[in-house]
Amino acid sequence: MRAANRGDAAAYRELLQAITPVLRGVVRARGRMLGPEGCEDVLQEVLLAVHMKRQTWREDAPLRPWLYAIARHKTADAFRARGHRIDLPIEAFSEALPAQDIPDPTQAGDMEKVLARLDPRAADIVRGFGMRGETVAETAARLQMTEGAVRVALHRALKAVARLRERMME
Amino acid sequence: MKTDDLLAALAADTRPGPGVAQRLSRALPGAMVVAAVVFALGWGVRQDLVAAMTSPAALKPLVPLALAGLAGTLALTLSRPEARGGRTATALWVFAVVLIAAFGAALAAGGLSGLMTDLFTPSLITCLASIPALALPLLAATLWALSAGAPRRPALTGALGGLAAGSLAASLYALYCDQDTALFVLPAYASAIGIVTLTGTVLGTRTLAW
Numbered sequence: 214m215r216a217a218n219r220g221d222a223a224a225y226r227e228l229l230q231a232i233t234p235v236l237r238g239v240v241r242a243r244g245r246m247l248g249p250e251g252c253e254d255v256l257q258e259v260l261l262a263v264h265m266k267r268q269t270w271r272e273d274a275p276l277r278p279w280l281y282a283i284a285r286h287k288t289a290d291a292f293r294a295r296g297h298r299i300d301l302p303i304e305a306f307s308e309a310l311p312a313q314d315i316p317d318p319t320q321a322g323d324m325e326k327v328l329a330r331l332d333p334r335a336a337d338i339v340r341g342f343g344m345r346g347e348t349v350a351e352t353a354a355r356l357q358m359t360e361g362a363v364r365v366a367l368h369r370a371l372k373a374v375a376r377l378r379e380r381m382m383e
Numbered sequence: 384m385k386t387d388d389l390l391a392a393l394a395a396d397t398r399p400g401p402g403v404a405q406r407l408s409r410a411l412p413g414a415m416v417v418a419a420v421v422f423a424l425g426w427g428v429r430q431d432l433v434a435a436m437t438s439p440a441a442l443k444p445l446v447p448l449a450l451a452g453l454a455g456t457l458a459l460t461l462s463r464p465e466a467r468g469g470r471t472a473t474a475l476w477v478f479a480v481v482l483i484a485a486f487g488a489a490l491a492a493g494g495l496s497g498l499m500t501d502l503f504t505p506s507l508i509t510c511l512a513s514i515p516a517l518a519l520p521l522l523a524a525t526l527w528a529l530s531a532g533a534p535r536r537p538a539l540t541g542a543l544g545g546l547a548a549g550s551l552a553a554s555l556y557a558l559y560c561d562q563d564t565a566l567f568v569l570p571a572y573a574s575a576i577g578i579v580t581l582t583g584t585v586l587g588t589r590t591l592a593w
Contacts, residue, residue, distance in 0.1 A: 218399055226394035233386060257389050262593065264393045266533035268402040269463045282464035286535055286593075324384035342395040343388030349395065368398045379593075 214276055218267060232280060233260065239284045244292060254323040255291040258378060262287045265375050327377045335370035342367060403462045406528035414524035418517050418555060426513065426559040435563070443557035443568055446482075447576070451550035453478060458525070458543035462532025482569065489565035501566035510560060514575035515582070518545075518552035522583060530590050541587010542580050549579030 217225030233256070240256045247255065262283050270279045328336040334356075341347040341355070352367075353360045401409075429435060457471045490498060525544040534540035553572050562568065 220397040220399065222394050222397050225397070226390065229390045229394055233390065237386075253386060257384070257386055260386070260389060260393065262533070264396070265400065266464070266593065268400050268405075268531065269533045271463065274463075274465070278465040279463070282535065283533065286464055286533070324389065328384065339392050340384075340388075343384060343392035346391055364396070364398055367392070367396045371393065371396050 214267070214270060215272055218270075218272070229260065229263075232263070236260065236263075236280070236284050239281070240288055243288050247292075247295065250322055251295065255288055257324055258291055259284050259287045261371070261375050261378065264371065323378065324374075327374050330377055331370065331373055335366065335373060338363065338366050339370050339374065401531050403459060403528050403532040406531050407459070407525070410524035410527055411521070414520040415551075417520040418552065421520075422517055422555050422559070426556070428558045429561045431561070432558060435561075438563075440563040443560070443563070443572075444554040447550040447554035447557065447572065450478060450576075451547045451554065454543045454550060455525075455547035458529060458540055458547060459532075461536065461540045461543065462529050462534050464533040464535050466535075482573070485565065486569040486573075489569065493564075493566050498566045498570075501562075501564045502570055504562065504567070506560065506562045506567065507571050510556065510562075510571045511575050511578070513559075514549060514552045514556050514572070515578045516552075517555055518548045518579045521548035521551050522579060522586075524548075526583065526586055526590055529587070532591070533593055534591055537591035537593075538584050538588045541591050542584040544587060545580040545583015546576065548583065549576035552576075552579065 214225075214228055217228055236259050237252070237256050240259065241249075241252050244252050244255060263280065266283065270276065328339060331339070338352060338356075341352050347355070349360050349363050352358070353363045356363070358366070435441065453471060453475050457468060457475060460466045460471060461468065493501065522545060525548050526541065529540055529544050532540070553576055556575075557572075560568075562571075
């Protein structure tokens with residue numbers, strides 16, 4: 214995390230990958246009624262919050278309490294917001310549904326809705342990094358932007374994603 | 384979108400956001416200059432400032448200044464999600480109890496009639512309007528800085544930001560105000576600071592949520 218806050222992308226990615234299963238466990242333990250996809254949505258919200266608020270972690274403080282505090286806050290938030298949304302359990306319909314492939318358990322739906330509402334270029338940049346695994350240089354070449362501009366655009370896009378998700382919850 | 388894909392996008396964003404302290408150090412000096420200039424143009428210091436500052440009336444700017452320091456420190460602490468109030472919160476409570484005790488003592492000495500004559504003067508309206516007005520730029524700077532944080536309790540954090548901004552404005556206003564009786568200063572300043580604190584609470588609920 215220390216390295217990540219100084220801009221080391223590889224270290225940051227490693228950290229995110231390490232904390233994701235832990236956070237997924239926390240979210241699933243608290244939100245069994247949301248179903249796997251709902252939990253994954255909440256998990257992605259927690260990860261976004263970790264990302265947006267990573268400067269509130271103090272370098273001399275242990276990481277775990279900070280991480281759990283963020284996870285608790287966002288999970289409680291998400292459950293409150295989803296409290297009045299009806300999530301019918303799929304089991305109720307399982308007899309009526311034809312047999313289907315087991316969906317990817319890490320696939321979540323809310324993020325797609327958010328990206329659809331983002332301006333197309335920003336959404337494209339987020340997808341580029343996320344789904345196609347592009348690097349800054351590749352995105353810069355594809356969109357004919359400077360690398361600095363790509364970094365700024367990605368930063369702004371993620372900020373907008375966080376803001377939109379916040380609004381969707383209300 | 385898959386979680387792994389999100390991680391890749393997040394990891395690529397290496398621009399660190401600003402911290403609360405960083406934002407505060409950027410915004411607060413400017414806000415203080417604005418408040419000071421507005422104060423110099425609209426209010427100005429009292430005629431007998433030097434004499435007053437060597438009397439017990441010197442407490443009028445100093446006590447709010449200390450209060451602002453405490454409230455500001457606590458707001459900064461609570462802008463971290465895992466933080467607890469700890470010693471600063473205790474100090475703030477002690478501070479409040481001492482001020483209430485001081486008011487009780489002054490009330491016991493002066494009586495209710497003393498409170499009426501001291502408090503209900505034209506200066507009261509001036510005080511209740513001036514301190515929130517002077518606090519506006521300070522409150523804006525404080526809330527903007529705190530909004531970079533991740534407070535577990537946005538309303539409380541906003542209230543502390545308001546308390547800090549209001550107290551800072553009160554210590555500025557104290558350089559103008561020539562009402563020095565405890566039965567005026569304690570309730571009037573507390574109410575004026577209270578208005579700013581309440582404003583901070585309401586705004587904090589909205590702007591500091593994350």
